[in-house]
Every structure is written in structure tokens, then in C-alpha cells.
Amino acid sequence: MSSPTTATDAQLARWERFRAGRHTALATEHGWLTLTSFQWLESDPAQVELAPGLWSTDGSTAFLSASAADGLTLVQTGEPVDGTVSAVLQDEDSLMWVQYGGDDGQQVVVELAMRADKYAIRTRDNSSPVLTEFHGVPSYDYNPEWVIQGRFEAYEEPRDVPIGTANPLVDGVHRSVGEVVFRVPGVPHEIRLHAEEEKLGALNVTFHDETNGATTDEWRKVFIPKPRPDGSVVIDFNRSINYPSAFTPYGTCPMPVRGNSIDVRVEAGEKLPQD
Structure with a gap:
């Protein structure tokens, strides 16, 4: 990214609460x-x-x-x-x-x-032992530069896009409701990522980036708060998380839509789980 930006105490506190909640949710019985x-x-x-x-x-x-x-x-x-x-x-x-x-x-x-x-x-x-020896998911340090302003371009009607999953014997479908559009330093073109709709109008974006397979899992996802009336959104990649398939070989988690890739290293959010 560009020149460093310092996180505020309030930003760090919100992120730490998010991480604590994430770990609690993962460590549930029969989870x-x-x-x-x-x-x-x-x-x-x-x-x-x-x-x-x-x-x-x-x-x-x-x-x-x-x-x-x-x-x-x-x-x-x-x-x-x-x-x-x-x-x-x-x-x-x-x-x-x-x-x-x-x-x-x-x-x-x-x-x-x-x-x-x-x-x-x-x-x-x-x-x-994946549960009993769980001590949290490694993540990058919070970086305010990965809080990105963008816009959401909704489709007139949702589009079902065939996708693969973490299980090669299981095909999936991504119900795209539109595209999240934004720019990141070092990439000359706009990034466009298919998004699914979550509860209360929030969005879920599953994506690849250049850290995959090195410091992060093969793909991750990030939830985006409901777009504002003008379509603007805030994408906080510090809140990028792993799918369950990062922790277990028994998941059937959806892969990103073809082309849902960011052509740089997104050094924010969760890393590969520890062995």
C-alpha cells in the first residue's frame, strides 16, 4: 500500500473486539x-x-x-x-x-x-484436537490503509453463477446481487468483485489475492455493511476471514466466482491457521 497511516485507538479497539468475537464463535461446541x-x-x-x-x-x-x-x-x-x-x-x-x-x-x-x-x-x-488445541487464528496487524472506500453496483435481478467448492465432488452456485467496485494502490484498473446479499442488506464478498497459498488460505471472504443510499460502501479488509475449509478438510465451502481476484497482496485479515 502507500505511505503508512496510523490507526486510532477507537479503530484498534473495534478491531480487537471483532477478533475476540471471531475466536469465540469458532470455538463453539460442535462448530x-x-x-x-x-x-x-x-x-x-x-x-x-x-x-x-x-x-x-x-x-x-x-x-x-x-x-x-x-x-x-x-x-x-x-x-x-x-x-x-x-x-x-x-x-x-x-x-x-x-x-x-x-x-x-x-x-x-x-x-x-x-x-x-x-x-x-x-x-x-x-x-x-482442532478444537481442544485452538488458540485463535493468526492475522495481520490492523492496517487502516486496508479500509477501502468503494461503491456497490446492484444488478436489476440476482444472477446465479456456477462455482466450485472446497470439495471437488460438490458444485456450488453463487447468487450475485451486484458488484463491489473499488481501487487499490498499485493496480491501474478498478477492481470488481461479485457480492452476495446477507441479512439486513449487508454484502458478502469471496475473493482471491496474491497472498493466497503463502500467508493466507486459498481464498477468503469479507462482509461489507449495507451500502448507503448512494451506493457507497466501506470495505474493511482487516475483517477478511477464512472459510471453515481452512481449518478442516471436511468443508464444502464456496470458492470465489471466476475473476473475483485482487491483483496485489492483501496483507490484512486472517492468515493461514496454525498447525
Whole structure:
């Protein structure tokens, strides 16, 4: 970037609160740091790794058969699974379905998920060392020069753009509602990045930059507050964060839209997680 700019105490305090909240959110029970497997369900009832019972799907419905001795209970009701239970999801939906293990019978939660119109399960184990040994995500020091003024150019209608995901067997769709447009020093042209809409009109931008694979993960995302009435936005790249796939091989996180790249090193926000 250009000549250094000094952060104010208020800016640093807000950023530190953001980082603390981020770490708290990551370190939750049965959160992203607890994923220990991702397995597709087959048509014939079969055992799976790390979870008791027999699991299957007929394409539209998922089935689990178990006896009371397996120790599985339904997450939502606590009722033991003794026989066959079923669940139906829409594509991209997930359900924290059953749990087992530990002193309270809740150490591991099995998440049912539908990805690419196929059923899969993911085990979420609170004893995973990724969680128990978590001490925060490394990040660049706060740099006020990476608080960028830009504008949002909304599309008349959202556009569904095919994308890849962190799982090569799962394709994704990015619902672009418009483009965030801005400039950064060292790049002669305007940067244009597809954006998705979040709650309350905020935007989510998934992007590549020149730090990827060196000091940062292969891609990151940044949330942008709701655009002002004139379309202007403030993009704080100090708040760029990793997707769950940076912490676990069992994520199906969306990749950036082709061309959602910044042609410089964005030395702000989260770095690669520590081993």
C-alpha cells in the first residue's frame, strides 16, 4: 500500500473486539473446528466411520437404523434411536441429527447434509484436537490503509453463477446481487468483485489475492455493511476471514466466482491457521 497511516485507538479497539468475537464463535461446541469426517450415504444400509448404526438413502430420504445399545439419541428431542429413523432435506440444507459418546452422550453430533443433491453425513466431535488445541487464528496487524472506500453496483435481478467448492465432488452456485467496485494502490484498473446479499442488506464478498497459498488460505471472504443510499460502501479488509475449509478438510465451502481476484497482496485479515 502507500505511505503508512496510523490507526486510532477507537479503530484498534473495534478491531480487537471483532477478533475476540471471531475466536469465540469458532470455538463453539460442535462448530466448524470439530468436524472429523465427511461421508456420502449409499443406497444399501451400511456402517460408516466414527458413528454407530446403519446409514442409507433412497435419493430423496436419508435413513438411520440403530438399536438402543448403540447409544444414539436425536439431537432435537433426546429420544433414543431404537429402530429406523428418517429425514428429508433440500439441497444445501443441514440437520444436526443424532448424537452419542462422552459422559453425557453428546460428545459427537452427526450432521446430515445434502450437497449436490446427494446425502452425506459429517461427524462433529468436541474432543477433536482442532478444537481442544485452538488458540485463535493468526492475522495481520490492523492496517487502516486496508479500509477501502468503494461503491456497490446492484444488478436489476440476482444472477446465479456456477462455482466450485472446497470439495471437488460438490458444485456450488453463487447468487450475485451486484458488484463491489473499488481501487487499490498499485493496480491501474478498478477492481470488481461479485457480492452476495446477507441479512439486513449487508454484502458478502469471496475473493482471491496474491497472498493466497503463502500467508493466507486459498481464498477468503469479507462482509461489507449495507451500502448507503448512494451506493457507497466501506470495505474493511482487516475483517477478511477464512472459510471453515481452512481449518478442516471436511468443508464444502464456496470458492470465489471466476475473476473475483485482487491483483496485489492483501496483507490484512486472517492468515493461514496454525498447525
